Amino acid sequence: MPFPTIQTKQLQLIELKEEHLPALFEQYSNPEAMQYWDGFPHKDLADTKKLLDHLIERDKTGTSIWWGIELRQSGELIGSMGYNRYAANGLAVIGYMLNQKYWHQGLMTEALTAFIKFGFEELKVHRIEAHVTPGNVLSEKLLLKLGFMNEGLLREREFFKGAYQSLIIYGKLVSDK
Ligand SMILES: CC(C)(COP(=O)(O)OP(=O)(O)OC[C@H]1O[C@@H](n2cnc3c(N)ncnc32)[C@H](O)[C@@H]1OP(=O)(O)O)[C@@H](O)C(=O)NCCC(=O)NCCS
Numbered sequence: 001m002p003f004p005t006i007q008t009k010q011l012q013l014i015e016l017k018e019e020h021l022p023a024l025f026e027q028y029s030n031p032e033a034m035q036y037w038d039g040f041p042h043k044d045l046a047d048t049k050k051l052l053d054h055l056i057e058r059d060k061t062g063t064s065i066w067w068g069i070e071l072r073q074s075g076e077l078i079g080s081m082g083y084n085r086y087a088a089n090g091l092a093v094i095g096y097m098l099n100q101k102y103w104h105q106g107l108m109t110e111a112l113t114a115f116i117k118f119g120f121e122e123l124k125v126h127r128i129e130a131h132v133t134p135g136n137v138l139s140e141k142l143l144l145k146l147g148f149m150n151e152g153l154l155r156e157r158e159f160f161k162g163a164y165q166s167l168i169i170y171g172k173l174v175s176d177k
Pocket residue numbers: 032033034036037095096097098099102103104105106107108109110130131132133136138139141142
């Protein structure tokens with residue numbers, strides 16, 4: 001199946017490729033953007049290449065799919081987002097990252113709206129989950145605006161950045177639309 005691109009008014013969600021490494025590095029090396037992410041800021045392009053290879057490898061198994069977020073007007077890659085584990089029992093866990101230069105302009109709202117529609121309608125996902133680290137209020141605001149429900153806090157659920165981290169689970173069902 002050819003890679004499914006998704007178009008919105010200002011954005012195009014596209015297949016991630018090696019040529020996007022510098023733009024991805026800019027996003028994933030930013031300490032503020034990585035503050036609530038389940039990994040440390042990237043130190044060099046090799047860290048970003050490892051991430052990209054991992055995402056591409058998982059896409060090949062058909063259980064995960066990640067897009068680059070491109071500004072249609074300039075062709076600049078300004079973010080990335082994806083579904084993890086979407087083949088497992090109709091459940092998909094999402095992740096998303098926007099270059100900080102583009103925060104507070106509604107661009108992730110635009111990208112996620114189309115991306116969620118694609119998940120329910122094309123990937124036939126039943127439930128979409130987002131795992132938010134406490135303190136990531138921008139992410140929580142975004143999810144609530146898009147109709148996700150705060151389903152509670154899982155205490156010290158995952159181990160990353162050298163510590164057990166609690167996660168707030170947000171969920172949206174296909175029937176919540
Ligand atoms: C989470 C993240 C994507 C949120 O970014 P964001 O800029 O707040 O989200 P949006 O692009 O949708 O912008 C929404 C903001 O734009 C404003 N806005 C401006 N024009 C708008 C428009 N036309 N439509 C909608 N919102 C608009 C909204 O009011 C809102 O601003 P506010 O937060 O001051 O109320 C971003 O902080 C990020 O990438 N963080 C790092 C990675 C991360 O933590 N990911 C989440 C893991 S769970």
